[in-house]
Amino acid sequence: MLTIGKRDATAKEPNGQPRIAVGEEGGVLGCAFSGTWTTRTVALVDAEMRRIEKRSGFKTLALDLSQIEKMDTAGAWLIDRLVSAFEKKGVEVKLQGQSEIASILLGAVGDAVRREPESGAAGPPNIIIRGLEAVGRRVYEMRDDFLASMNILGATIRGAQMKLGRGHAVNPAAIFNQIDRMGVGAIPVVVLMSAIVGAIVAQQGAYQLSYFGADIFVVDLVGVLILRELGVLMTAIMIAGRSGSAITAEIGSMKMREEVDALKVIGLNPIGVLVFPRLVALVIALPCLTIIANFAALGGGIVAAWLYSDIPPAAFIDRLRVAIDLSTIFAGLIKAPFMAMIIGTIASVEGMKVGGSAESLGQHVTASVVKSIFVVIILDGLFAMFYAAIEF
Numbered sequence: 001m002l003t004i005g006k007r008d009a010t011a012k013e014p015n016g017q018p019r020i021a022v023g024e025e026g027g028v029l030g031c032a033f034s035g036t037w038t039t040r041t042v043a044l045v046d047a048e049m050r051r052i053e054k055r056s057g058f059k060t061l062a063l064d065l066s067q068i069e070k071m072d073t074a075g076a077w078l079i080d081r082l083v084s085a086f087e088k089k090g091v092e093v094k095l096q097g098q099s100e101i102a103s104i105l106l107g108a109v110g111d112a113v114r115r116e117p118e119s120g121a122a123g124p125p126n127i128i129i130r131g132l133e134a135v136g137r138r139v140y141e142m143r144d145d146f147l148a149s150m151n152i153l154g155a156t157i158r159g160a161q162m163k164l165g166r167g168h169a170v171n172p173a174a175i176f177n178q179i180d181r182m183g184v185g186a187i188p189v190v191v192l193m194s195a196i197v198g199a200i201v202a203q204q205g206a207y208q209l210s211y212f213g214a215d216i217f218v219v220d221l222v223g224v225l226i227l228r229e230l231g232v233l234m235t236a237i238m239i240a241g242r243s244g245s246a247i248t249a250e251i252g253s254m255k256m257r258e259e260v261d262a263l264k265v266i267g268l269n270p271i272g273v274l275v276f277p278r279l280v281a282l283v284i285a286l287p288c289l290t291i292i293a294n295f296a297a298l299g300g301g302i303v304a305a306w307l308y309s310d311i312p313p314a315a316f317i318d319r320l321r322v323a324i325d326l327s328t329i330f331a332g333l334i335k336a337p338f339m340a341m342i343i344g345t346i347a348s349v350e351g352m353k354v355g356g357s358a359e360s361l362g363q364h365v366t367a368s369v370v371k372s373i374f375v376v377i378i379l380d381g382l383f384a385m386f387y388a389a390i391e392f
Contacts (some may be wrong), residue, residue: 001143002048002253014102016036016260017033017036017041018034018037018041018042018044018075018319019032019033019035019045020032020033020035020045020047020052020108021034022052024058026061027058027059027060027307028056028058028060028061028062029052029058029060029061029206030062030063030064031052031061031062031063031064031077031082032063032064033063033064033065033067033068034067034068035068035069036068036069036070036071036074037065037068037070037071037072037074037075037078037079038071038072038074038075038216039072039073039074039075041075042074042075042078045078046078047081048354049081050080051076053081053085053086053261054295055081055090058091058218059091059092060084060091060092060093060094061083061092061093061094061096062094062096063079063083063093063094063096063098064096064097065079065095065096065098065102066096066097066098067097068102071102071105071146071379072105073105073109076102076105076108076109077107077109077166078339079106079107079144080106080110081106081392082222082271083095084110093336094140094386101191103246105113106339108305113220113348120367120389134361136371145346145349148349148352148353149345151273151347152271152275152345152348152349152352153341155269155271155276155278156271156272156273156275156279156280166308171257171277174277175181175277175281176282177277178277178278178280179281179284179285180279181243182239182243182246182281182282182285183281183283183284183285183286183288183289185241186238186239186242186285186289187289187292189238189242189291190235190238190292190293190294190296191296192239192296193234194235194292194293194294194296194297195296195297195299195302196201196232196300197230197297197300198230198232198296198297198298198299198300198301198304199226199300199301199303199304200224200298200304201221201222201226201230201297201301202218202221202301202302202304202305202306202308203308205221205292206218206304206305206308206309207308209221210309215309215310215311216309216311216315216319218301218305218309218311219301219305219311219316219320220319220323222301222305223301223320223323223324223328224295224300224323224324224328225293226276226298226301227324227328227329227331227332228328228331229380229384231290231293231294231332231337232290232295232332232333232335232380233296233338233376233377233380234293234297235289235290235293236285236286236335236336236340236343236376237373237376238374239285239286239289239340239343240343240372240376241344241369241373242371243282244343244344244346244347244369245347245365245368245369246367247278247344247347247348247351247364247368248350248351248354248364248365248368249348249351249361250263250274250350250351251274251275251347251348251352251354252350252351252354252360252361252364252365253350253354253361255276255351255357256354256356256357256358256361257354257356260352260355261332262275270352271348273282274348275348278347278348279340279341279344279345279348282340282341282344283340283344284319285335285341286336286337286339286340286342287333287336287337288345290332290336291333294329294332301316302316302317316349316372317346326358327392331383331387331392333387334383335379335380335383338379339376339379339380342372342375342376342377343372343381346368346371346372346375347368347372350364350365350367350368351364351368
């Protein structure tokens, strides 16, 4: 509690009793305060102050504070309440006799009271304002995510320039372990999903092309669509859901248990220890999985074309050799490393953003998968436009 005192040569010791002298003349209500206005004594004059607040019929309120011997924030609040009550009625309030320190105390108490929200606060903004606010927040979040991604990507590239060995930032054993988990472990689901997608594309293509007697062109449809677009895109989406979420969960759980801070304390770079092996493993594993997915999808297309269009596997393969060339194959494989870097970077950024609760971990794992799939699809569209522009 802040307390001020006012002393001079003629002042007497405070007797602990606050006093109010009230007088009215010519449309002016005058109040002279004296004594001690502190937390222990203001209750004695609270009722009298409230009676003064209810008075009306004058244009000016004059307050004399020159005889106040001691005041703290409770006394200042009581006087400020009186001033505020008359100001709301449109009465002019004049303060006189207060010391410099008393003026500062009254001003501070008045500012604190006026900052409190009023009971009739305005309701929430309309749906348009809320929508614009949400868009603005997402833009700033995208900026922060981009800067964090560039930080992780730059630190990872710098880590690639370090020496190999267990005592340094680059650990080949950790990289090969991640390749085994993210690459070899994902082969069954990638093969199954790709074969199903290839068979569906071939079946739908055969059904539509049969009306024109162009059943053989289902080979061109399956070959070009799978090798240029669907093979790498489906593989990247499955890896984002499988490995991207795992990276976010692993790094996020370490962040929750403060293991990331422990790495910093012992002098290790968390990005070099945690992110670099996973990012390198993804860049190696995703192109290999794309090749496997292409073969599986073409196999599913061969079976579907054989069953629906009576195109034997030998005829399918012969037509496939005419329909595609190396540019078709490489058009899809070139995208794979870029998609792998996007998945790994976004997953690492979301993992580093995890807070101290399980709810935060779940939110960032979900955000990692959604953002990765979204950005991967956008990147695939950009590559498609780029290939069309250079006629590749």
